Amino acid sequence: MATSLVLISDTHLPKRAKALAPQVWDAIEAADVVIHAGDWVDEATLDEFEARSKRLIAVYGNNDGDNLHVRLPEIARAELDGLRFAVIHETGAAQGRESRMDAAFPDTDVLVFGHSHIPWDTTTPGGIRLLNPGSPTDRRRQPVCTFMTAVIDDGQLRDVTLVPVDR
Template sequence: MIAVLSDTHSENGHALAGRAADAVADADEVLHAGDFTTETALDAFHDAADRLHAVHGNADSPAVRDRLPAARTVEVAGVRVALTHRRDGGELGLSMFGRERGADLVVSGHTHAPTTKETEDVVLLNPGSHADPRGNPEAHAELYPSDRGVRGELRARDGRVLSEFRVEGR
């Protein structure tokens, strides 16, 4: 399983609780779309996750920005994932970012709203925020390998499935 998170906004740790904490502990890989805020939070994620792929966000300290790229592309479970905190241009900007990187899935954060959107080229995923929801449910995403890609779930802190989606690999 791959756990997908964003927008931790913590001064003193990973702020994981409930289903998000379980998902990170059980995950083969963890994707984080930025805004850890501090090196302490980033280090706590490195300690909690066996394998962390992360980018920095707009609220990250200079020390976090020095350690993480603004964007990266990784392969997980046969799916090419383009990871960023945000892109100008909204959904169109994110879709173009994914297309430029040959991605099947674009993971972003920033809005704190857990959402998925299927576009012509890619699936857009914002896992929301597991720790600072700003009026949205505390959320994260879980990706499970399937025959031709991954099946995904947006989940609330209490474990409820908020929505389900699929991403096919190329």
């Protein structure tokens, strides 16, 4: 049986937007697992994600205060259907990212990160899939706001899709 995922980061509520678009909430409620890579800003957003997600894997970001730091880790790890996931907010500059992440996360199959608001999908020389879903509220030099969906099927990550947000 396949496991559906939503990958999201940098929601920045209520600073960058008053609310998430309905299509984002629809995807979150439909997913088996939601992965959030930090920069919630508001604790109420975390509360709502927890209430509306079947399973939430999440970290804090650099814009999150102490109230979120006590509830969330800097790095989250989970095994989902045989795939080893890690989640972190920031990975540093794009240049050299693949080699740095190979060194920092050697026992990882998929690393989800955020911070830049710029979507990213590459595979490191060591075989780690690096995914940044962008931001659903702040497009920062991108044509549209985004999040990602994916499916784990037979221990493989499939159908990774960058979803534009209707705003």
